[in-house]
Amino acid sequence: MKQKSFTSVVILNWNGVHYLKKFLPVLIKSVKKTPETKIVVADNGSTDNSIQLLKEEFSSVEIITLDKNYGFAEGYNKALALIDSDYYVLLNSDVEVSENWLNTLVEYMDENCDVVACQPKILSYLDRNRFEYAGAAGGFIDKYGYPFCRGRIFGELEEDKGQYDAIIDVFWASGACLMIRSKDYWEVGGLDKDFFAHQEEIDLCWRLKSRGKRIVCNPQSVVFHIGGGTLQAESPQKTYLNFRNNLLMIYKNMPDKELNKILSIRCLLDYLAAFHLLLQGKFSNFKAVLKARSDFQKLKSNFTEKRNENIQYSVQISTPKCRTKNLLVEFYLKGNKTI
Numbered sequence: 319m320k321q322k323s324f325t326s327v328v329i330l331n332w333n334g335v336h337y338l339k340k341f342l343p344v345l346i347k348s349v350k351k352t353p354e355t356k357i358v359v360a361d362n363g364s365t366d367n368s369i370q371l372l373k374e375e376f377s378s379v380e381i382i383t384l385d386k387n388y389g390f391a392e393g394y395n396k397a398l399a400l401i402d403s404d405y406y407v408l409l410n411s412d413v414e415v416s417e418n419w420l421n422t423l424v425e426y427m428d429e430n431c432d433v434v435a436c437q438p439k440i441l442s443y444l445d446r447n448r449f450e451y452a453g454a455a456g457g458f459i460d461k462y463g464y465p466f467c468r469g470r471i472f473g474e475l476e477e478d479k480g481q482y483d484a485i486i487d488v489f490w491a492s493g494a495c496l497m498i499r500s501k502d503y504w505e506v507g508g509l510d511k512d513f514f515a516h517q518e519e520i521d522l523c524w525r526l527k528s529r530g531k532r533i534v535c536n537p538q539s540v541v542f543h544i545g546g547g548t549l550q551a552e553s554p555q556k557t558y559l560n561f562r563n564n565l566l567m568i569y570k571n572m573p574d575k576e577l578n579k580i581l582s583i584r585c586l587l588d589y590l591a592a593f594h595l596l597l598q599g600k601f602s603n604f605k606a607v608l609k610a611r612s613d614f615q616k617l618k619s620n621f622t623e624k625r626n627e628n629i630q631y632s633v634q635i636s637t638p639k640c641r642t643k644n645l646l647v648e649f650y651l652k653g654n655k656t657i
Contacts (some may be wrong), residue, residue: 325355325424325497326403329411330393332362337372337411337425337544339394342376345415347645352421356380360397363387390493391518392511398503406503408496408519410452412544414443422539423497426485434531435498435523437491438539441478449475450543453492455482456535457520460645463522463568464492468535471645474655483537491533493519494543502526510570512617516559517567524571529633554602557595561588561610562617570625573634585611587646 327349331338338359349355357379361368363386372381382397397407405427407420419438427433442450449455449469454476457467468482469475491497496519506525509518523533565584572580592607648654 323354323404323424323428324402325352325405325407325420326358326401327355327409328358328360328394328397328401329409330360330362331364331365331368331399331411332387332388332393333364334411335366335368337366338368338376340369341411341414345409345439348415348417349420351418352424354425355420356403358365358382358397360384360393362389362393363638377455389511389514391513391515395508397513398500398508401500403500405513406496406498407501408493408498410494410543412443413495416540416542419539422531423536426534426536426538427497427499430532430534431532432532433438434502434526435442435491435496437488437495437497437535438541439478439482439535439537440492440494441477441540441542443544446542448477449492450545451475451633452494452543452545455537456486456488457490457492457523459520462580462587462644462646463564463572463574464645465517465564466493466645468619471649471655474649475590476656482535485534485536486537487529487645488533488535490520490523491535495541495547502531512620513563516556517563521563521567522566523572524577525628525635525650528571528628528634530633546651552600552603554606557603558610561591561607562613565610565614566617569614570621571628573632576627 324458327345343412345357349357359372359379360382362384369381369383382400384393388396394408405424423436427436435451437456439455440453442448451470454467454469455463456472459465465471469478501588506522506529509522513521526533568580568584588607588611592604595607596604
């Protein structure tokens, strides 16, 4: 008889006591239906009463206490290094799960050993018939490295009408709810701590895909995500991290034959994006894009070793599973708002 896999659902918490109080009871109830599972809250240096709440009201939840806020990437790396499990589920604290969300994912992963990571369908908690920004029904990138999802292109969110209910291979799975085999997580080095936050899960998935691994969205599992709990959409810091990390991700992972051309085109597109923000009166976001490009140039040499390693272990000649068209042209000039 095949031994059952053990799963750890891990929430990285930073000053999210209100989310823990709201969503942990639903999570605990759902996990009871999935044997060989535990819930872990890794606290990322919170200054609210998160730890006190967990100890007083959620004794079944395992607590890992980190000494400061390490960000999403390094915070998870430090926590997961302390957890012995076949599967990790990285789950945002502002996610409400559905009844059989986890059992559906575990059964799928157990039955498909060639799949290393997967995500559920992610709908909006505030508008439950519409996809949520962070992952929707599975992620891809276009030819210039811009991420998008089934159900979400840029800020355009589709209504869920069952149009993306097929289980398919995707380029990246969302860090809002990411299930991954622990051995594969560590085989590629986990999340890149130098990203701090934003797009680190896309970078992780790109490394896995380049090594020939399969990543899947299984929409038979559904969760509801509030989103924007840490940094709001208009936050200059979020703009900065998204632009900087996207460029670093491209530099780390793009095959040699594509890299220089893509980076040259992205230079033009990024400055056009900055100018557009300036015309909208978003001066802080305009400066954030300029700073992101400047810091990318300063940091690039620090990522050369990582790039060399990624290219060395890659079995892909070109970028796998990406949209060949220019997403900006399709969205803004042609008005194509769906995948």
